[in-house]
Amino acid sequence: MKTYDAIIIGFGKGGKTLAVELAKREWTVAVVERSEKMYGGTCINTGCIPTKTLIHQAKAAAMRLELPFDRKKEFYRRAVAVKEEVVSSLRDRNYHNLADRPGIAVYTGVGSFVSPDEVSVEGAEGRQVLKAKYIFIDTGAETVLPPIDGLSASRFLHTSASIMELKELPRRLAIVGGGYIGLEFASMYASFGSEVTVFEGGPVLMPREDRDVADSVRETLEKKGIVFRTGADVLSVRDSGGAAKVSWRQTGEGRVGELEADAVLIAAGRRPATEVLNLEAAGVKVDSRGAVIVDDRLRTSNPNIRAIGDVKGGLQFTYISLDDYRIIRDDLFGAAVRKTGDRDPVAYSVFIDPPLSHIGITEETARRNNLDVRVNRIAVASIPRMRTIGETDGLLKAVIDARTNRILGCTLFCPESSEVINTVAVAMKSGRTAAFLRDFVFTHPSVSEALNDLFV
Numbered sequence: 372m373k374t375y376d377a378i379i380i381g382f383g384k385g386g387k388t389l390a391v392e393l394a395k396r397e398w399t400v401a402v403v404e405r406s407e408k409m410y411g412g413t414c415i416n417t418g419c420i421p422t423k424t425l426i427h428q429a430k431a432a433a434m435r436l437e438l439p440f441d442r443k444k445e446f447y448r449r450a451v452a453v454k455e456e457v458v459s460s461l462r463d464r465n466y467h468n469l470a471d472r473p474g475i476a477v478y479t480g481v482g483s484f485v486s487p488d489e490v491s492v493e494g495a496e497g498r499q500v501l502k503a504k505y506i507f508i509d510t511g512a513e514t515v516l517p518p519i520d521g522l523s524a525s526r527f528l529h530t531s532a533s534i535m536e537l538k539e540l541p542r543r544l545a546i547v548g549g550g551y552i553g554l555e556f557a558s559m560y561a562s563f564g565s566e567v568t569v570f571e572g573g574p575v576l577m578p579r580e581d582r583d584v585a586d587s588v589r590e591t592l593e594k595k596g597i598v599f600r601t602g603a604d605v606l607s608v609r610d611s612g613g614a615a616k617v618s619w620r621q622t623g624e625g626r627v628g629e630l631e632a633d634a635v636l637i638a639a640g641r642r643p644a645t646e647v648l649n650l651e652a653a654g655v656k657v658d659s660r661g662a663v664i665v666d667d668r669l670r671t672s673n674p675n676i677r678a679i680g681d682v683k684g685g686l687q688f689t690y691i692s693l694d695d696y697r698i699i700r701d702d703l704f705g706a707a708v709r710k711t712g713d714r715d716p717v718a719y720s721v722f723i724d725p726p727l728s729h730i731g732i733t734e735e736t737a738r739r740n741n742l743d744v745r746v747n748r749i750a751v752a753s754i755p756r757m758r759t760i761g762e763t764d765g766l767l768k769a770v771i772d773a774r775t776n777r778i779l780g781c782t783l784f785c786p787e788s789s790e791v792i793n794t795v796a797v798a799m800k801s802g803r804t805a806a807f808l809r810d811f812v813f814t815h816p817s818v819s820e821a822l823n824d825l826f827v
């Protein structure tokens with residue numbers, strides 16, 4: 372049996388960064404990844420990088436609205452090829468960054484616990500068992516397939532990963548779920564030229580956002596031709612001829628509808644990938660959703676086993692997985708002061724067109740909690756930079772403590788918001804008040820300078 376100082380199960384963001392850190396400190400490390408197509412993890416192969424490459428390509432496609440569908444298909448095919456090139460080069464780099472480093476061995480196979488310090492790896496070359504004192508679980512999350520009649524048998528069924536492998540642009544795309552993935556793919560495929568319908572089970576789109584923001588997002592996406600069915604219960608998906616027939620019912624009403632689609636994308640959430648890990652053998656506890664239970668330093672119920680990233684539930688972002696690595700580094704080698712709670716508030720961006728970005732609390736949360744706040748709102752059309760690029764949909768909002776002038780929250784639905792929100796985050800994290808952004812000298816004409824007007 373091969374023995375290492377540490378085993379990392381899963382090639383995710385935090386795990387691969389930790390592997391390098393440990394190797395630099397002369398630990399021996401085994402990294403176990405179930406698929407050779409996943410070196411580098413979800414972000415590189417099926418998540419952030421391929422989606423954002425395609426979204427960038429889709430933006431260019433949207434400028435050619437007049438093209439016939441056949442030409443749009445051609446454009447899409449080329450975009451998928453660009454995406455594949457980007458992904459394969461990053462995957463290769465990720466693999467070699469670990470595998471070529473002294474002290475790190477990459478194993479390709481499914482990892483599962485045999486005992487608290489032993490992990491079995493089942494791969495093409497058979498089964499082997501590895502042993503280590505420290506084990507880190509970084510296995511990420513997997514698509515949830517809702518129990519829709521006929522869905523799993525449909526040849527038109529796609530996950531966010533498989534749809535990006537399609538070389539043929541679907542003329543009609545049905546999306547089940549109107550969360551991050553549903554909205555990003557709806558926006559992207561509508562820009563490429565697909566007719567997109569989104570079925571969201573909840574009564575409203577984006578329930579956590581303020582209604583004026585969610586309404587603005589909906590209106591903007593509807594202008595791209597996307598049809599939203601909220602409060603929709605998808606009853607069945609059946610293959611019929613060359614398409615899928617999607618049947619749905621409006622919740623609480625008898626109204627039933629049917630729609631034909633050339634592809635059905637399931638975007639109804641992702642759950643922690645713990646099913647095959649045999650965590651009981653390691654004394655690692657999970658919650659009712661299968662998420663590994665951790666303390667605020669990411670230790671599981673077995674103190675020598677820690678969990679990183681999506682597998683522990685909560686926020687599913689690459690930068691959270693990376694920050695998990697920092698917490699573990701601090702706990703193992705530093706002052707042991709970092710905790711999961713100290714990264715709040717965490718900003719996020721939904722990469723629709725234009726992107727929606729948010730940090731802190733919303734106006735509705737502030738009102739619900741009777742906070743004494745000032746809420747500022749400006750229309751994107753009033754920002755000179757937006758006029759220069761001719762993109763005037765959207766709005767910006769700030770929630771400010773009326774007494775102390777502290778920034779409590781900010782929502783930006785505008786071009787470049789995924790960059791600009793980081794400026795707001797830095798101001799919030801460093802304890803600056805709204806006056807700091809109100810008076811900051813920004814370049815002109817830029818999107819950032821709108822913060823001068825937003826934080827008055």
Ligand SMILES: Cc1cc2nc3c(=O)[nH]c(=O)nc-3n(C[C@H](O)[C@H](O)[C@H](O)COP(=O)(O)OP(=O)(O)OC[C@H]3O[C@@H](n4cnc5c(N)ncnc54)[C@H](O)[C@@H]3O)c2cc1C
Nearest residue numbers: 381383384405412413418482510511680681687688689692
């Ligand atoms: C379509 C999509 C778009 C996204 N876009 C963004 C975005 O724009 N920005 C953002 O911040 N986040 C985005 N995310 C979320 C982000 O990708 C994840 O939060 C992040 O990649 C999680 O990293 P991780 O460290 O938890 O593990 P992952 O990167 O998920 O890595 C887990 C790895 O473990 C492997 N594995 C699983 N089980 C086993 C096992 N038993 N044995 C061996 N290996 C195993 C998997 O194959 C995988 O490679 C997106 C996700 C998706 C699906």
Ligand SMILES: NC(=O)c1ccc[n+]([C@@H]2O[C@H](COP(=O)([O-])OP(=O)(O)OC[C@H]3O[C@@H](n4cnc5c(N)ncnc54)[C@H](O)[C@@H]3O)[C@@H](O)[C@H]2O)c1
Nearest residue numbers: 517548549550551552553571572573638639640641687720
């Ligand atoms: N830009 C980003 O950072 C980014 C992009 C994509 C994904 N992600 C991550 O990936 C995770 C998963 O994304 P997701 O969109 O799959 O999940 P999600 O939780 O964001 O959204 C799922 C949506 O599907 C709906 N839903 C669930 N079951 C349904 C059903 N049977 N019929 C209709 N609607 C149903 C839910 O009400 C919800 O609105 C996110 O939590 C996010 O953290 C991040």
